[in-house]
Amino acid sequence: MPFDIAMIIASVVAAIILLMGVTVVWLIVTNRINLTHLVSEPVAKGDPDGTPKASLSRFQFLIFTFVIAGLYLALSLEAGTLIEVPNGALMLLGISGGSYLASKYSRVGETDPPSPPVQPTPQQRAAAKQAAIELAAEREAAAQQAAARQAAAP
């Protein structure tokens, strides 16, 4: 009985993960997930081109990730168990990840910053203040009328 429950749960988890994978691939193939700028960096402020430029460090990170993940899965299937990942492979992934981060950091401040929140003009501020004063006056008058009605009531 416990084995059956474990088997059912494992099958459901496997089905969910595979379904998610199939969905992602389907969305990529039908272009609903846009990969156009997968290896590009945003346009820099002083760039004379004005077009996004492909980033070599992103591309290298992508290649090493695919290679090591693919080989890990393939050899794990062959061995029938999870296999060891040597330090050299982890170092390669670390170098390409670090290079990607350094490349990204080198462009901080170079790309267009997000637009600041819109500040109201002095006229808008004055109109808002006037509207608030009028609203407060109306509320006060309504409260006074209600108090007078209450006092006049027998």
Next chain:
Amino acid sequence: MRDAAWILEWGLLVWLLILAGVVTLRVLSGSIHNVGLISHTDASGRRRIRPERLLLLASSLGYAVYYVATALQTPLDMADPSLPEIPNEVVTAILGTNGAYLSLKLLQTSGRT
């Protein structure tokens, strides 16, 4: 239980291969933007191929292909299964090409701003 794990592992491998195939095809066809991978636009707006970029691309791609070929050809040690070792010389070479690429990129960036 083993069947579910086996199906999941095969499924993930196939998924990864499909994803790698789609990305490779799109990079080659240009649907994934690849302009500027080995070139740099100078102040006059001309695109020039940069040697450090070419070196990094060649060393990364070359070693990735060599590593895949080695891993698939070398018989797996069933007593202690592992991915093939990567020699220190290769790690140093990749580190060096990355360092050259990043330092020249930083120089170009500081020169422009």
